[in-house]
Amino acid sequence: MRADTHAFFLDVDGSLIDIAPHPDAVRVPQLLPQVLATLAGRAGGALALVSGRTIQSLDVLFHPFGFAAAGSHGAQMRLAPEDRIRSAPALDxxxxxxxxxxxxxxxxxxxxxxxxxxxxxxxxxxxxxxxxxxxxxxxxxxxxxxxxxxxxxxxxxxxASLDKGTAVADFMARAPFAGRIPVFIGDDVTDEAAFSAVAARGGLALAVGAPRPGAHGVLPDPGSVRAFLTHLAAAPRQRRR
Incomplete structure (x- = not known):
């Protein structure tokens, strides 16, 4: 797998970081934000966080870096780090x-x-x-x-009309994601729509912790996910053919 030919879509809780008893009690490993920023750079910006959290919460967790992101299971979208957040209407x-x-x-x-x-x-x-x-x-x-x-x-x-699958489709229709091979990593039933979205585009879906419908493989735990992404971020650059 090469960072310059793939697009990376990453669930957060249970995938990048360990689940905590309360959403505010999670801990982000010190080096993780820099690893993600390095990988995003290697991928030409084609890296997005796709989470049930709000984008505002993601920005706090991964400060000082900002990333393209889908929050609240696709109800919020930010197509590039410098873009404004686009949100669905609030619940009545x-x-x-x-x-x-x-x-x-x-x-x-x-x-x-x-x-x-x-x-x-x-x-x-x-x-x-x-x-x-x-x-x-x-x-x-x-x-x-x-x-x-x-x-x-x-x-x-x-x-009802928005989920992580619609978020992946939205990203994949736009640069810098368009034309790349999508990879989604997630651990939950809420990620299965995204697994289907990347599979429909010839991509790779990886579950975390246990097999899930639509996933092509399994990474044992968030620590394994972080090790995998660190390896991709540090891999020697290859000349594109």
Whole structure:
């Protein structure tokens, strides 16, 4: 694999960094932001973070570097580091209130309002999953504009038409990603749409931790992902044919 012929799409929590009990408690290894910046340079800018986090949160995590990014599962897009963030409309206020009230009814559960989506985290209350999911599905009901997306100890109410697959497609239609071989690395059910998007474009999908539908291979853990990316960033440059 060569950085100058591929485009890199990277999930963050559970893929680049280890999952923590709370989204604000994650730790970014000291050298990781520089590794990503080096690889982005080697790839001519064709590297994007594709995350459930907001782009603003990603910028804080990987400071002082900024990257092309898709946040909130594709509801936010920044096609290049210097571009403005493009966001889907916020969830309507009534729906947001209902989701937050449902989360507040369970001990150890909290709602993270991303504006374009609301993530309901239950890592501290895993036994609440089934009842919590039932409550949120009842709120979403027959609506076609939003859907409930499961993840690692999280249930997210988000726009139905946007996901990590639509984000990858958006990037791949534009320079510097267009014409390259896409690579996506992710660990969760929320990444499977992106696996399908890169496969449809002749690319490579790598799952982290365990096999996932649509993935071509598995990296054992985030440490292995970081080692893989460090190797790519440091590989000798090859002359393009």
């Amino acid at each position: 206020e009534a729906l947001a209130r209902e989701v937050k009230a449902a989360a507040g009814a369970f001990d150890g559960v909290f709602a993270e309002d991303k504006g374009t989506a609301i993530a309901v985290h239950y890592r501290a209350a895993p036994d609440a999953r089934e009842r919590l999911e039932d409550a949120l599905r009842a709120i979403v009901g027959e609506r076609v504009d939003v859907r409930l997306m499961p993840g690692h100890c999280v249930l997210e109410v988000k726009p």
